[in-house]
Structures are given as C-alpha cells and as structure tokens.
Amino acid sequence: MKKRWYDYLWIVSLTYLVLGFFNILFAWLGLLCFFIPLIISLVWGTKGYCNRYCGRGQLFGLLGGRFGLSRKKDIPGWMKSKWFRYGFLVFFFIMFFQMLWNTYLVFAGAQDLRQVVTLLWTFRLPWHWAYHGTLLHPGAAQFAFGFYSVMLTSTVLGLVTMVLFKPRSWCVYCPMGTMTQLICKAKNRKQ
C-alpha cells in the first residue's frame, strides 16, 4: 500500500521522547497529542487522529510488527471491557489533574520546582540534567516535567502491552482514544 506523509509520524513521536532527555521544556509540544484528537473528534466527529495521525500507535505498530517485539497474543477480555477502559480514563484524568495542581502550586509559589519525572505515577526519576533554566516562570518547567511524566508513563505501559499482546494494544485502553470515541458516539448518536 502506498505510504502517505502521515505514515511517518512515528518519527515525530520518537523525536519527542528523545528531546525530553535533553531539554524538558520540549514536553510542552506533547499538548498537540491532546488537542489535535479532541479537535478532530469535536469538529468532524471522527477518530481521524487514531486512524491516521497517531505517531505513538505507529511506533508500537512498527516495533511490535516489523521489529517483531510482540507476542501477538489476544489481549485479555477484562482489558478491553468498558469497565476497564472507562476506569482507566477516569484514573488518568485524576492523575492529570493532580499534575496540574502541582503545577499550580509552583506557579503560586507554594512549592519549589521538582526536577523529577514520575514514572507510572510512583517512581520519581531524577531528571535535572534535562533542565537548563527557563526565562518563563518555574511553573512552566514544572508542567513540562509533569507532562513528560504522563507521556513517558503511557509509552512504558504501551510498550509492555505491545510485548505481551498485540503491537497496538495501547490503542485499546488509550485514554485519548476512549475519550474521542465517547465524543464521536455522542455526536453521532442520532444516526
């Protein structure tokens, strides 16, 4: 099948992850992965982002498919159940707002900047080597650390399920995918 420009967006996703190791402020670019799918689903009522432009999905597809890093087994039933998918979306939301709260505390001067990336919402990895100061408020850097934590955590989870199950198993429980599908369902319920 003929390759299109958007079939190479995995390079963008990979570059994003790498940049976070050099300068954490690049993490802000990750907001595109949040806003673009939401805008596409809200305006056009489709999952065009998942279907075409998701570089992360492509990266898992490539590593698990062409590079053979996946067992290619069926995902367990509970992981594709609505209960788990919606539950994970809610959990992700709570953790996201907690991250926003920490950012707010730094902006408000109630908390110092913490130069750590929190993996799997638990493990605090020192990440000071990717921070070289900012002309902006330290709160902007705190958001970058927090957002990169979200992105790295979801990548790690995606890689684990890629190895255990099918390459794009992450797509089954991806909170953005679940949210955009809910938007599409609401928008197209009359049809």
Next chain:
Amino acid sequence: MEARKKRRAVVDGSACVACGCCVKVCPLSAIRIWHGVRAEVNGERCVGCGRCAKECPASVIEIQEVPV
C-alpha cells in the same frame, strides 16, 4: 443443493475501539471506521482474508462463513 458460502470479516461493534488498525491493513479497502465509533465491513468487497482480524488489537474481528 447446499447454499454457496463466502468468508468475510465480522466485527463485534460493541467492543470495537475504532482505532483503525484494520483499515490500514485491508488490501481491498473493504473496512472503514464509521464516524469514529466502530469498524464496518463492506460485505461486497471483503473476501475474508483475515488480515484485519490478525491486526485488531482488541481481537474483535472474526472471519465467518456467511451464505451468499
């Protein structure tokens, strides 16, 4: 006389996550994502090759024999 049967992909729409992995691998463009909600098979085009079923991360596509 036995009815003619054809192999084709059948999607469990209620469990489909509409990721579009199936669309990417279909050699006959016989499957599409209906309004970001679920995958939909074009019965006329589908020959039941099973590529979509193999690719589907949620394993919600089955190849079934259906009467023509």
